Amino acid sequence: MQHHTVRPGLAALALSLSLTPTLASGQAPSLRTLASARGLLLGGAISGELFNTDNPDEAATVNREYNAVVAENAMKMRAIANSPDPGNYLFATADAMVASAQKNGQTVRGHTLVWHDSAPAWVYEIKEKAAMRAAMTQYITTVVKHFGDRINVWDVVNEAISDGPGNPLRNNNPFTVAGPDFIALAFRMAHAANPAARLYYNDYSVEGLNGKSDAMYALVKGLLADGVPIDGVGFQGHVDINFSVKDSGMQANLQRFRDLGLDVQLTEVDVQMVGNGSEKEKLARQAQVYGELLSTCLAVKCSAFMMWGVSDRTSWRAGGKPLIFDDGYAKKPAYGALLRVLQTARK
Ligand code: G3I
Numbered sequence: 206m207q208h209h210t211v212r213p214g215l216a217a218l219a220l221s222l223s224l225t226p227t228l229a230s231g232q233a234p235s236l237r238t239l240a241s242a243r244g245l246l247l248g249g250a251i252s253g254e255l256f257n258t259d260n261p262d263e264a265a266t267v268n269r270e271y272n273a274v275v276a277e278n279a280m281k282m283r284a285i286a287n288s289p290d291p292g293n294y295l296f297a298t299a300d301a302m303v304a305s306a307q308k309n310g311q312t313v314r315g316h317t318l319v320w321h322d323s324a325p326a327w328v329y330e331i332k333e334k335a336a337m338r339a340a341m342t343q344y345i346t347t348v349v350k351h352f353g354d355r356i357n358v359w360d361v362v363n364e365a366i367s368d369g370p371g372n373p374l375r376n377n378n379p380f381t382v383a384g385p386d387f388i389a390l391a392f393r394m395a396h397a398a399n400p401a402a403r404l405y406y407n408d409y410s411v412e413g414l415n416g417k418s419d420a421m422y423a424l425v426k427g428l429l430a431d432g433v434p435i436d437g438v439g440f441q442g443h444v445d446i447n448f449s450v451k452d453s454g455m456q457a458n459l460q461r462f463r464d465l466g467l468d469v470q471l472t473e474v475d476v477q478m479v480g481n482g483s484e485k486e487k488l489a490r491q492a493q494v495y496g497e498l499l500s501t502c503l504a505v506k507c508s509a510f511m512m513w514g515v516s517d518r519t520s521w522r523a524g525g526k527p528l529i530f531d532d533g534y535a536k537k538p539a540y541g542a543l544l545r546v547l548q549t550a551r552k
Contacts, residue, residue, distance in 0.1 A: 236540070237272040239547035246312055246358075246509035247547075248273035249528075250473070251302055254519050262534040266515055268309045275314040275472070275511055276302050277521070281323035282344065289327050289340065291347040303355050314472070314511065315356040317407060318345050319391045320363035321378040329379050337383040342394050349398035358509075360407040360439055360472070361395045362388050365424075368410065372420035388424070389433045396434035407439030407472055413453025426465060437468030442498060443513065445477035445525065446490040450497035459505040470509035471502050476539065477525030488538045495529065496542035503550045510543075 240247035248271030254263045267274065278284055279298040286294055306313045317323070319341065331337045349359065365388060367375040380387045388406070395404050406425055411418040421438065428435050440459065450456075459469050476494045478487040502510050514520040516530040526532075529540040 233544065236270045236543055236547065241272050243552050246273035247271065248311065249512035250275050250277035250514050252277045252519060255302065255305060263515055266530055266534050271311060273312040273314060273509060273511060274306050275316045280316055281320065283323045283325045285348060286344055287325055291343060294347060296351060303352065313356050315352065315359040317360035317363040318348065318395060319361060319380055321375060321380065324379050331382060334382060334384055337380065338390060341380060341383055341391060345391060345394040346398045349395050349402065353399065354401060357402045359395055359402050359404055361391050361404045363407045364409065366408055366417060366420050368417065372417045389428060389431060392433045392435050403436040403468065404434060405437045405439045405470065406435060407441065409441040409443055412440050412442055413455050414458045418458050422461060425467065429465060437470060438462050439470050439472035442471045442474035444494065445479045446487055446494055447480065448494055450501055456501045456504055459501065463505050469505055469507045471498060471507060472511050473513040474498055474511065475513045475520065475522060475527035477522055477527045479525060492538035492542035495539040496546050499543055499546045500550055
């Protein structure tokens with residue numbers, strides 16, 4: 206056995222250098238450098254804007270700051286399967302995004318295989334159980350196999366739980382024609398198509414302890430009891446600056462899913478600036494919420510913190526300026542809050 210004698214001061218220095226990456230120039234490290242150092246996926250949703258050469262800030266920001274990306278729309282059923290014929294599936298945009306991610310060393314989250322909101326018209330015409338099961342199987346198998354090991358994280362089912370009293374499954378979901386086990390079926394099909402992929406159920410307004418998160422808890426617990434191959438839950442995280450991480454019981458909520466043996470990811474975080482108050486106050490409050498969301502995620506050992514976009518300019522909720530880069534891609538206070546949490550939170 207070799208013995209190395211290292212002076213304690215040098216050992217501590219070496220350790221701190223490996224824990225807190227900095228750039229040779231002395232500049233602050235990027236979010237992705239810090240996230241990668243702790244094995245966290247951190248990134249956001251990308252759109253066609255990534256390829257807009259008139260707006261080079263978009264790609265520059267994504268590739269400098271994100272170690273993971275998710276297509277905002279390009280992998281949805283309506284984008285891929287305008288026609289039921291797999292021979293006519295449209296993969297060009299999604300493939301270009303995956304190629305860009307691979308070139309830039311980014312993990313891709315696949316979003317999403319089964320979502321009522323994104324079902325093309327032909328899906329609504331299917332009224333027979335067997336036909337719907339066949340259509341789902343064909344679509345899921347074709348898409349998951351198409352991406353193969355280029356995508357090993359999938360949102361298999363998105364937003365199946367309603368917001369109505371008691372939070373039953375939605376009744377406006379065309380896939381329910383496949384039978385009450387349509388969710389289990391989707392997970393089984395995705396697993397068969399790519400056994401290495403980690404499979405998630407993803408939903409919104411489930412961050413805290415509430416009726417909807419109770420319904421989601423019961424749903425995934427039932428799936429696990431039935432031996433369905435589900436690996437984790439995605440909590441979207443579309444909130445605003447009035448959201449209280451503490452009062453909502455978010456950490457206890459995430460933890461109860463972890464205690465089922467499931468992985469937890471924040472998948473679509475954005476924090477709208479709403480209400481009265483000065484711009485400065487709202488930016489500060491937004492930073493606080495972002496910081497608390499990330500530290501809560503890390504406290505339960507989540508595996509991903511994904512934001513729903515890049516800059517306020519192209520956000521789906523542009524009016525609420527909900528992201529960490531402003532219209533001109535400058536870092537907002539929320540960016541600094543994430544950086545500080547990554548630098549200081551216990552590993
Ligand atoms: O690209 C077409 C364009 O050709 C057409 O002219 C235009 C007319 O409406 O529509 C364009 O497509 C729009 C697409 O966004 C791209 O901008 C769709 O109408 C519009 O419905 C679509 O909205 C997306 C929405 O999901 C529905 O798919 C949002 O961008 C996207 O941010 C949003 O993302 C969802 C997540 O997937 C799931 N969780 C909630 C989240 C926010 O709603």
